[in-house]
Amino acid sequence: MTAPTTGRLRVNGATLHYEVRGHGPLLLLIPGGSGGAASFDGIADLLAADHTVASYDPRGMSGSTLDDPRAEQHVAEHADDALRILDLLSPGEPARVFGSSSGAIAALHLLTARPERVERLVAHEPPVVEVLPDAPAHRALVARVQATFHAEGLMPAMAVFAEGLRKDGATAGQKAEAGLPSQAAARAERTMANLPYFVGRIVPGFMSYVPDTDRLAALSDRLVLACGQDSRGELAYRPAALLAERFGRELVHFPGGHTGLTTHPTEFGELLRKTLDA
Known part of the structure; x- marks a missing residue:
């Protein structure tokens, strides 16, 4: 894995840690869940063969610090963070964007708010x-997760959340653990450290977000909605499938499930390259 160039970017209410690899047109990767820039380690080098690949820790996670650690989190502000990175690294040209999970929600808002800055967006399982x-x-479900988090703590809240996301007897966490490559183990401690913030701030702020579907429909020629081929029936799969059908667009299926970029990095990265170029 190539060591990235790292930087710090001051934004409204936070300082973002970002990473850059490669050369070529800008591809911005927006992570989801409790992961950060490191969640793309398995695919970043592959994509950097023909892109300048930028990734970052969302505000409040890992290396990106909040001025006020108690601040509520809003999709529009996270989308503006992504815009600031685009303005820094590709000020004169629109960029390609990939977002996963909650990162895909921020990416959808970025597309509707500033479409002139987005050449093409691949949104993987945005739980809108x-x-x-x-x-x-x-x-x-979100209300139960929050109530459990405040009354009983993190792990009981995660159990409630996983129960609401699943389609069968295995929780989302169990499925993800089944095929994790060795490098994912090195990120586990950081991911766990981000979980309280994710559950307490990101989940309620992002899963209550209402996208502008009319605006997305008008911009759907530059939007690719994607899901994991193993995610059918799960909660995170359904919104993308519904919107793809509503917009008359193909739903692209990526390897693995909701965490396919971690469990199947090579196949996932190759398909993402093809999808961005299609």
Whole structure:
């Protein structure tokens, strides 16, 4: 793995840690969940063969610090962080963007707010559950997760969350652990350290987000909605599938499930390259 060039970027209310590899047109990778820039270690070198690949720790996670650690988190502010990185690294040209999970939600907002800065967006399993017909049930899930987190702590809250995301008897965490490559183990401690912030701030702020679907429909020629081929039936799969059908666009299936970029990095990275060039 090639060591990236790292930097610090001051944004509103936070300082972002970012990493850059390669040469060519800019590709911005926006991580999801409790991962940061390191979640792309398995695919960044492959993509850097023909792109300048930028990734970063979302505000409040890993190396990106908040001015106020208690601040509520909003999708629009996270999308503006991504915009600031685009303005820093590709000020004169629109960029390609990939977002995963909560990072894909931020990317969708970036596309609708500043479409002139996004050449093409691949959004992998954005859990924009407010577009679903059973959205009230998912609001109730988020409320249960928060109540459990504050009353019982992190791991009971994660159990409630995993139960709400799953489609069968294995939790999302168990599925992810089944095929993790060795380098993922080195990130486990950092990911665990981010979990309280993720559960307490990101989950309620992002899963209540309502995307501008009319605006997305108008911009759908530069939007690729993607899911894991093993995710069918899971909660994170359903919004992307619904929006792809609504917009009359192909739903692209990537290897693995919700965490396919970690469990199947080579295959995932190759398909992402092809999808960006399509």
